[in-house]
Amino acid sequence: MSTTTAAPAAALGLSGISVRFGGLVALDEVSLTVRPATVHGVIGPNGAGKTTLFNVACGFVRPETGEIMRGGRPLPKLQPHDLPRLGMARTLQGLGLFDRMTVLDNVMVGAERHARTGFWATAWGSPRSWREERALRERALAALDALGIADLAPLLPTSLPYPVRKRVALARALVAEPELLLLDEPAGGLSAAEIDELGDLVRSLTDRMAVLLVEHHMDLVMRTCDEITVLDFGRVIAHGTPDEVQQDPRVLDAYLGEAR
Numbered sequence: 001m002s003t004t005t006a007a008p009a010a011a012l013g014l015s016g017i018s019v020r021f022g023g024l025v026a027l028d029e030v031s032l033t034v035r036p037a038t039v040h041g042v043i044g045p046n047g048a049g050k051t052t053l054f055n056v057a058c059g060f061v062r063p064e065t066g067e068i069m070r071g072g073r074p075l076p077k078l079q080p081h082d083l084p085r086l087g088m089a090r091t092l093q094g095l096g097l098f099d100r101m102t103v104l105d106n107v108m109v110g111a112e113r114h115a116r117t118g119f120w121a122t123a124w125g126s127p128r129s130w131r132e133e134r135a136l137r138e139r140a141l142a143a144l145d146a147l148g149i150a151d152l153a154p155l156l157p158t159s160l161p162y163p164v165r166k167r168v169a170l171a172r173a174l175v176a177e178p179e180l181l182l183l184d185e186p187a188g189g190l191s192a193a194e195i196d197e198l199g200d201l202v203r204s205l206t207d208r209m210a211v212l213l214v215e216h217h218m219d220l221v222m223r224t225c226d227e228i229t230v231l232d233f234g235r236v237i238a239h240g241t242p243d244e245v246q247q248d249p250r251v252l253d254a255y256l257g258e259a260r
């Protein structure tokens with residue numbers, strides 16, 4: 001009898017991804033694997049292709065070639081509205097909060113995946129929809145509480161400073177209890193202390209989800225990630241642990257080249 005067991009399916013697999021914008025090759029045969037229960041960072045100098053890669057993983061950009069795999073299944077027609085069904089959630093640089101909805105309602109939108117009652121049942125006010133609404137509200141409040149902002153639930157996001165709005169966006173992504181969280185430059189606009197807190201938070205998520213962290217804040221990436229993929233001019237130039245990547249001469253060259 002064989003004693004070998006299959007490796008767990010990747011939380012996300014990108015293989016041979018190429019994206020072109022007109023004549024410009026934004027991604028050239030890029031491959032990476034986000035393993036379950038890990039944080040996988042994507043870094044690179046300006047214009048390296050990080051955001052384009054993030055957009056491919058979210059289904060915003062359809063690659064010209066290559067395959068996106070989740071849980072061992074190929075996703076040839078991935079679109080952003082598929083993410084909740086696939087156990088994926090994302091935060092965006094632009095946050096995407098609804099200005100006229102309270103913080104609590106914004107987060108409840110993220111919990112939709114767990115609601116089984118459809119729109120009409122909710123509109124008719126069936127007892128089941130009330131129960132679900134109450135359960136969603138509790139989940140949303142718990143997500144806000146976990147990020148230390150439950151007291152802001154009744155406020156409008158526009159009344160809050162940017163770093164706090166970022167927390168609301170993160171609560172909205174986490175309330176769906178995704179198996180894979182995609183974070184696009186979450187450190188942007190945060191203070192050093194807030195970035196430290198964010199790093200601790202992202203690390204603490206790995207007991208229940210995998211994280212793809214696209215970020216150019218080097219300290220955050222180095223202290224938070226299990227594995228890092230480095231892009232430059234749309235190509236993978238290095239991949240490994242933070243220590244391996246930091247010592248890789250190709251990575252130093254790419255960043256020094258940017259500074260020159």
Ligand SMILES: Nc1ncnc2c1ncn2[C@@H]1O[C@H](COP(=O)(O)OP(=O)(O)OP(=O)(O)O)[C@@H](O)[C@H]1O
Pocket residue numbers: 021024025026044045046047048049050051052053216
């Ligand atoms: N919609 C688009 N149309 C044309 N070119 C684009 C488009 N989006 C990105 N690009 C180009 O593709 C390349 C990769 O851009 P991308 O934004 O993915 O890089 P990045 O690593 O996220 O950069 P940054 O750190 O500056 O945000 C760049 O040369 C950029 O100008």
